[in-house]
Amino acid sequence: MKRFLKAGLVLALAGAGLAHAATELVIATVNNGHMIEMQKLTPQFEKAFPDIKLKWVTLEEGTLRQRVTTDIATKGGQFDVMTIGLYETPIWSKKGWLKPITTDAAYDVDDILPAIRSGLSLDGKLYAAPFYGESSMLMYRKDLADKAGIKLPEQPTWTQVKEFADKANDPKNGVYGMCLRGKPGWGDNMAFFTTLVNTYGGQWFDMSWKPQLDTKPWKDALTFYVDLMKKNGPPGAAANSFNENLALFSEGKCAMWIDATIAASSLTDPKQSKVADKVAFAQAPTAVTPKGANWLWSWNLAIPASSTKDDAAQKFINWATSKDYINLVAKEHGWHAVPTGTRKSTYANPEFQKVAKFAAAEKKAIDSANPNDSTLPKSPYVGVQYAAIPEFQSIGTIVGQQVTAALAGKATVDAALKTAQTAAEREMKKGGYYK
Amino acid sequence: MNRFLPRALMAPAVITLFLWMIVPLLMTLYFSFVTYNLMQPGERPFSGLENFHYFVTDPDFWPAVMNTLLLIGWVIVITVIGGVLLALLVNEPFPGRGIVRVLLISPFFVMPAVNALLWKHMMMNPIYGVLANVWTFFGLTPVDWLTDVPLLSVVIMVAWQWLPFACLIFITSLQSLDREQMEAARMDGANAFQRFGYLTVPHLGRPMAVVIMIEMIFLLSVFAEIAITTNGGPGNESTNLTYMIFKQSLMNFDVGVASAGALFAVILANIVAAFLIRIIGKNLD
């Protein structure tokens, strides 16, 4: 009898203990619309998993990257779930800094778009789960194209694009032929510019890791870019990145814009754009080759290898990147608000297709992007609009500064590329890639 | 007792500051002599002066030093002169003086990050910025601030934020100006300029020295404004020493080179301070 009572007491205490032991997950994330949606749906998650509580730390992209990298490299343990990009994942997984993501059959990991899945996997194991993916594409004003008598094919050439820009450029009436990123930064102007170099047949590094910035493709690309923007770009282009161009296009000031596919959802929303019903889409333009013309990026959830809350973290990540989650967002906010660019099933969904006119163009762009093969000559690095090596952030930004200098007319194309080449060689030597 | 009391009063400040300074300084000193990149944790081999050499041979180094000095110099000149003039302006009563004072010191309350975004988007954007609209109103082409004059744009942003600081210090100091002495001088026939030159300016000597020294320290480490608006470009026109360190520390995660850079910044700061002390040092007494 006594033993029975004792056992009962222990069980009761254990039960009480279990009920109180809520695991708290600290999630570091980026402040884009989809993540903010996810934060709003925290109550739903906590209802489904009552023993896990979520705490959010939201930061803008650059700061987020610095924070989580410092934390994971010093094993600070401040974050249990980290939002990292397609850029970090190969680097970190190779270093063994991440735990593999375990999924079950219901998760349907094969549903993830192949381009993104391969970018996030090492030796067949997924090291970060994507919750949002994007590529780049050409967004243009159908009405201005009609007025200029131009019909753009599904994947135009840069020559065709330039023709349209020249015809549509009308600064007196506040319309500029082409809006492009100009702000220096590896993730700002260089994201776009790298794809331009790719289609001109260039690459960042050759197979022996020597920077190729003073080669013909780079010269041609930079000359074209500077001329195009001088003639048809808006003033202040050298300080514009995604947000600034989005504002300009939404105000009706751009005839064309090449940037992240996510822009399409804002541009076609009458609440956020004055030209919502006048926007059309095409694939990113090509020059010499279509390879690497559209970039590939995804934001993903990952678990640091030193995490002690692995179980709860896996549960959260599975929930947040599952089909059910996408359905949940659709139910709460409509199909136009769901995170895109991750799963084939999203694009196959007729409700989604109805609401997202750009869906077909976006999927085509993502499918055509291959981080493992995005340059005409063979490259030793992975990544379409970047090279997945730790030194790239710094190199990309330095080169970005020189590209901006050329754009702003402060340096000739040759001088800018020479400076960029010297700086890149310096960094690569320091990184030990070659002597 | 006479010797003990002053020492005892100063002790807490001196001791805490010493610890606060010495520990990171020693660690930074240590890191600057080893190869240490956060992305390659593990071995930290001694590397002598390699980090320093790498930092100094960066083609951006000397332009960055120049930009740092220009930034500090211009902001100090604008804020000290502007601060003194404004303080004099509000020194005598007039209707609404209290409100005017509050308006004058408000820019200091804005966070540097917000300050940068404010100027970049609202004021300096050549298409929809306020300054652009003012320019077109007068029939001129708007200035592309961040592209054509990036360093000047940063100077404007930072000066706007620090002017209230200088203003407040000078307002406070002017209040303790000896009124009777002023009256006596006026009755002796001294005009406004002479009174300003012989009485006001010397009185403001010490606060000016304080403002200059404090601003110099803060302006040395300006970087949020640069990172948010121009990212150091175009080229390296708005890169300053701190931005270079930031690139090494938080983009390259190269703690070794960043530490070497930080020591260079300390050396530069010491040189500038020594130089300034020569000019205004007697005002500190």
Place this chain on the structure above:
Amino acid sequence: MQANPLFTALRAVGAWGVALLLFFPLGWLFLTAFKTELQAIHVPPLFVFEPTMDNFGEVQRRSDYLLFARNSLITSVGSTILGLLIAAPAAYSMAFFRTKRTRDILMWMLSTKMMPAVGALVPIYVLAQTAGMLDTLPALIIVFTLSNLPIMVWMLYTSYKDIPNEILEAARMDGASIWTEFRHVVMPLSVGGLASCGLLCLVLSWNEAFWALNLTSAKAGTLATLIASYSSPEGLFWAKLSAASLMAIAPIVVFGWFSQKQLVQGLTFGAVK
């Protein structure tokens, strides 16, 4: 001594003109907080529009404003008080018991701020981590206090030095001891200086973003980290950022407004003999 009414009028016009000009960007921020995102980027800039409170609601929904505000309050007030307690005696000693070393010590104190924070990030981060102080309020209070201490000492030193010597000598000749002198002469005359020093350091701590961002995660974030989540996201954000900024600086501006009166009181008391 009558002030010339013409001069006063000119003075008023000049002062108001400059003040409004300097304040304009902030005023614009205030207006923008009440606009929609599209209105915020309208060309030409809109002065007249239908205001909306949506942005504030959004900020409140998205982040725990009260938690951040509370943390900001605790860390700035805490570091200001702690700083004053340490700095005031030191400044007093340097002002009234001057030695040959005084200027050197002042310069040395300033030199502790010469290393850019970004260069010392990893050492401090590792220190905080080893001490288990990451994401705690005490850590922020300590860092803020030590960051502001040199400024405080300098400013208090100046305000103590501003006290005219005649007053002190008069007090001493009347037979006052050091303590009486301090309590009845120095203290009242330096209230203005203490107040402006305290206000400035409150503002510096309130706006301190670098350490607040890097040393905190979920629990100890301040309003500066709140702002970080609104700056430069993907998409139009200008109106929301304005609203968030207003909410972040409102407490300190209101406080500054009220303490202005204190400053004036303290100052005029000091000037009158």
